[in-house]
Amino acid sequence: MQKHTFTISLFVGIFALTVLAQFGVINQYLQSVIMLMGVNIILSTSLNLVNGYMGEFSCGHGGFMCVGAYVSSVITVLCFSKNQILGAPLLPPSLALLAFPIALFAGAAVAAVAGLVVAIPSFKTRGDYLAIITLAANYIVISAIDNMEIIGGPRGFMGMNATVNGMKGLLDIPWMLLWVLFGTVFSVWLLRRFVTSTLGKGVPAIAQDEIAAEIMSVDTNRMKLIAFMLSSGIAGLAGGLFAHILGYVNPHSFDIMKSTEVMVMVYLGGMGSLSGATLSAVLFTVLLEVLRPLEIWKWVVIPLLLILLMQFRPEGIMGNKELSDLFPKLKKFYSFK
Amino acid sequence: MNALQFGSFYALIALGYTLVYGVLRLINFAHGDIFMVGAYIAYFVAVLLLGGEGMSGLGLSPGLTLAITVPATMILTSLVGVALERTMYRPLRRKGADRLYVVITALMAGLMLENGNLALLGASRKSFPELLQKVIWTFGSVSVTNLKVIVIVAALLVFVLLEFIVTKTKIGMAMRGISYDKFAIPLMGIPLDTIIVFTFILGSSMAGLAGILFAMSYPILEPYMGALIGWKAFIAAVVGGIGDIRGAIVGGFLLGFIEIGVVAVFPSTLRDLFAFSVLLGILWLKPTGLFGVAKTTKI
Known part of the structure; x- marks a missing residue:
């Protein structure tokens, strides 16, 4: 019972x-x-793989999200809605339910390939220079x-609503909410399985000491390749979901500001x-909504809060511990394999 | 000439990044916004002295105003830089926090400056008063305004000055020492904090100078102007090999030339794409930048 709670x-x-x-x-x-919130969870956990577990400083996560958002949107628009340039819909709206996850995964796959732009230079360089490469990659994508x-x-690009409406036409339930929740659970599950696996143990090994890791038979280049591609692929999934929630994407909503937001979430x-x-x-999304009445002052208050956090608890809310490490009693109620 | 001018701006800001990085191994992400603050300070000082724009100024002549604005802005901007160091970076350094946290703090400080400015002064753009009579000189087939020449000469002068300070003076020697070993330096009787504050003063006043010159060349100020230029200058600094003064100058001018060169051939919207792709290519081939030295890691 404990296993499944x-x-x-x-x-x-x-x-x-x-x-x-x-x-x-x-x-x-x-x-x-x-x-x-779901999209933000996907983004911050996926960036955490690179910035947290692997100890790199990637500040171009918004770019990969952008790739995923555009690729999946173009696929769904191509298939299900009338667009001036891309032409009439290719598929009947009843297939939307089937094609939507495929489009999402296609977006994620292309974003993972885009992650190669960062992953391959990371073989030779790390630290500040790699940070620049990620930054440049973000700018290049935008x-x-x-x-x-x-x-x-x-x-910007729009017309994704037709797909969502197509799914609604089959069965009138809040589809996007469901997809986002499933996407979130899937990404966190995938990342958790990866990090706790024998293969994934190589990632924190690289963070601690790359040379020592290599001596201990961790194939560091392969590890980096996997970590970057997985991270950017999941960011692409988040981008695809984000695009279909809003029904509209604009390249400038994925610029360096977005990447900074994700970084804030990771370090918080x-x-x-x-x-x-x-x-x-979750906290960050709620904070953004609660502070909405402050309008522009919101973006003064949030950095200030984070600076104070860095001064007084620089390791973030949880440090590098999981919830079950802080509250061991929770283990009574659930456990992971 | 445009390329040289833009290159000068990038180089001036990149110098600030490089100085702080060279000493502290810290990427001061707030630097682009210090540049923006510099431009705004220049605006307020100039308007205060010159009068106009709804403010009853002292009514000085433009020439005198310029002469006061430049040092005043550099001093005030360096105060901003030092304030950041004192309130944010120093406590963290004292605690021995990982440098990553300092970088995040810097990033947040930049955001705060940017949006604080937006919140205080509103989103309306400010137009910088004209302080310098425009003169156009023609050398053969090339014609330049005096402002462009001033910008380029200023960047080169600053480069020579900094190179002199860092390599020839005692304080420069201390700066290099800190970058070599932060723990041994206080044992040698060198005041660590004083040197670091001095570095911030130098770097921020360069950003202030770049702010004035930028405001004079493109007399429209907005709170977000520092962000993009700051990021680009940072990239320029890294391409040159961060922590190296020559690298910052070369990287800055290189970025300027690439951008203007691209605009001359392709539509201007492709500017960023090409500039960043070229820089990515350079880093791909030479991962530590043009002048950077690869650090050997000991096990």
Whole structure:
């Protein structure tokens, strides 16, 4: 029983949220906050793999998210909606349910390939120089999409709503909420399985001492390749979900500001802690919504809070511990394999 | 000439990054925003002295205003830089925190400066008063304004000055010493904090100078102007080999030339794409930058 409590409560939670959303107990605004939370959790846990577990300083996560968002949006728009340039829909709307996850995964796959731009230089360099490479990669992605007129360029790209409506046409439940929740659970599960696996133990080994890791028979180049591609691929998944929540994407919503936001979430939660990254993503999203009345002062208050955090608890909320390390009694209620 | 001018701006800001990095091994991400603050300080000082824009100034002549604005801005901007160091970086350094946390703090300080400015002064753009009569000189087929020449000469002068300070003076020797071994230096009787503050003064006043010159060349100020230029200058510093003064100058001018060269051939929207791709290529081939020396890691 103990083995399954967590899984069961998770799925019950997802089911309960969907039911609540279906019968209008939680309104549209709350739903969108929850969805944003899910996307942020995916982003911060995936960046945590590189910045936290591997100890690199990647500050271009927004770029990979952008790749995923655009690729999956282009696929769904191509398939399900009428677009001036891409032409009439290729598939009937009833196939939307089937094609949507495929589009999401295609976006994630392309984003993972884009991660190669960062992964290959990381063989030779690390630290500050790698930070620049990620930064440059972010700028390159943004300005490449800015220059592609066929997908709207700087004006942005829209038409993803047709897919969501297609799914609604089959069965009228809050599909996007469901997809985001599943996406979140899937990403956190995948990352957790990876980090705790024998193969994944190489990632924190690189963080501690790359040369020693190599001597201890960790194939560091392969590890870096896997970590960067996994991280950027999951960011691409987050991007695809984000695009379909909003129904509109603009290259400039994925610029260095977005990457900074994700970094803030990672360091707020604590490096190398999945539950910390999840917690801080939730906290950060709530904070953004609570501080909304402050308008522009919001962006003065949040950095200030983070600076204070760095001064007084520089290791973040959780440090590099998981929730079950801090509260050992929780282990009574759930355990992971 | 445009390329040289832009290169000078990048080089001036990159110098600030490089100085602080060279001494502290800290990427001062707030530097681009210190540049922005410098431009705003220049604006307020100039308007205060010159009058106009709804402010009853002292009504000085433009020439005198310029003569006061430059040192005043450099001093005030360096105060901002030192304030950041005192309130944010020093406590962290005292605690011996990992340098990653200092980098995050710097990033946040930059955001705070940017948005604090936006919140205090509003989103409306400020237009910088004209302090210098525009003169156009023609050398053969090339014609330049006096401002461009001033910008380029200023960047080169600053480079020579810094190179002199770092390599020839006692304080420069101390700076290099700190970058070599932060723990041994206080044992030698060298005041660590004083040297670090001095570094911040130098770096920030360079950013202030770049701010004035930028405001005079492109007289429109907005709170986000520091961010993009700051990031680009940072990239320039890294391409040159961060921590190396020659590298910062070369990287800055290189970035300027690439950007202007791309605009001359392709549509201007492709500027960033090409500039960053070239820089990525350079880092790909030479991972420690043009002048950087690969550090050997001991086991």
